[in-house]
Amino acid sequence: QVQLVQSGAEVKKSGASVKVSCKASGYTFTSYGISWVRQAPGQGLEWMGWISAYKGNTNIAQKLQGRVTMTTDTSTSTAYMELRSLRSDDTAVYYCARELGDYSNYWFDPWGQGTLVTVSS
Amino acid sequence: SYVLGQPPSVSVAPGQTARITCGGNNIGSKNVHWYQQKPGQAPVLVVYDDSDRPSGIPERFSGSNSGNTATLTISRVEAGDEADYYCQVWDSSSDHPVFGTGTKVTVL
Numbered sequence: 001q002v003q004l005v006q007s008g009a010e011v012k013k014s015g016a017s018v019k020v021s022c023k024a025s026g027y028t029f030t031s032y033g034i035s036w037v038r039q040a041p042g043q044g045l046e047w048m049g050w051i052s053a054y055k056g057n058t059n060i061a062q063k064l065q066g067r068v069t070m071t072t073d074t075s076t077s078t079a080y081m082e083l084r085s086l087r088s089d090d091t092a093v094y095y096c097a098r099e100l101g102d103y104s105n106y107w108f109d110p111w112g113q114g115t116l117v118t119v120s121s
Numbered sequence: 122s123y124v125l126g127q128p129p130s131v132s133v134a135p136g137q138t139a140r141i142t143c144g145g146n147n148i149g150s151k152n153v154h155w156y157q158q159k160p161g162q163a164p165v166l167v168v169y170d171d172s173d174r175p176s177g178i179p180e181r182f183s184g185s186n187s188g189n190t191a192t193l194t195i196s197r198v199e200a201g202d203e204a205d206y207y208c209q210v211w212d213s214s215s216d217h218p219v220f221g222t223g224t225k226v227t228v229l
Contacts, residue, residue: 035218044221044222045164045207046220047220059217095164097164100169101152104213107166107169107170107209107218108156108164108166108218109175110163110165110166111163111164112163114163
């Protein structure tokens with residue numbers, strides 16, 4: 001079955017960086033893009049950006065540009081999201097999700113199980 | 122950018138029908154997708170393209186979209202339907218997805 005499995009929880013100091021992985025299985029990795037979405041404690045869903053697993057081009061949310069890098073390793077069907085200069089308000093659960101659809105109509109299925117990133121001062 | 126509003130909470134008795142709304146400017150011209158998120162779990166797609174269900178999602182989940190409001194309807198509500206529900210559209214002007222504010226469904 002189609003599955004995305006993410007790396008484990010992280011605790012980081014303010015100013016540090018974190019890199020979260022998302023390993024895909026059950027489908028052809030390069031046929032779909034991967035989006036990253038985060039959810040702060042008790043809050044809603046915030047889209048962070050997208051990467052094409054085929055070409056590697058990205059579309060990053062404006063508020064995170066300059067701090068986020070998204071990459072893929074097609075040899076292992078794994079996507080990565082690195083967030084730098086961590087702040088306390090980056091504390092959240094980070095999800096990867098496969099992007100489906102086309103022509104400016106996209107949705108997400110399935111989602112990874114989530115990775116809790118805690119930023120402490 | 123495009124904004125989607127949802128009621129913070131909806132309460133429903135078991136066996137009854139829950140209707141969750143998602144409001145946006147001329148949302149009827151967009152495709153709306155819905156996710157269910159149970160506590161401590163990742164979101165799960167329950168409806169896509171306004172009214173289509175992924176395989177494995179019960180027929181009790183249905184969707185509609187017209188004018189300025191999209192609606193997710195859960196028929197014959199069960200205790201296991203208690204969750205947060207989020208709507209989502211693609212904002213072509215900014216080329217990124219927009220999520221609604223989320224609605225907590227409580228089964229009485």
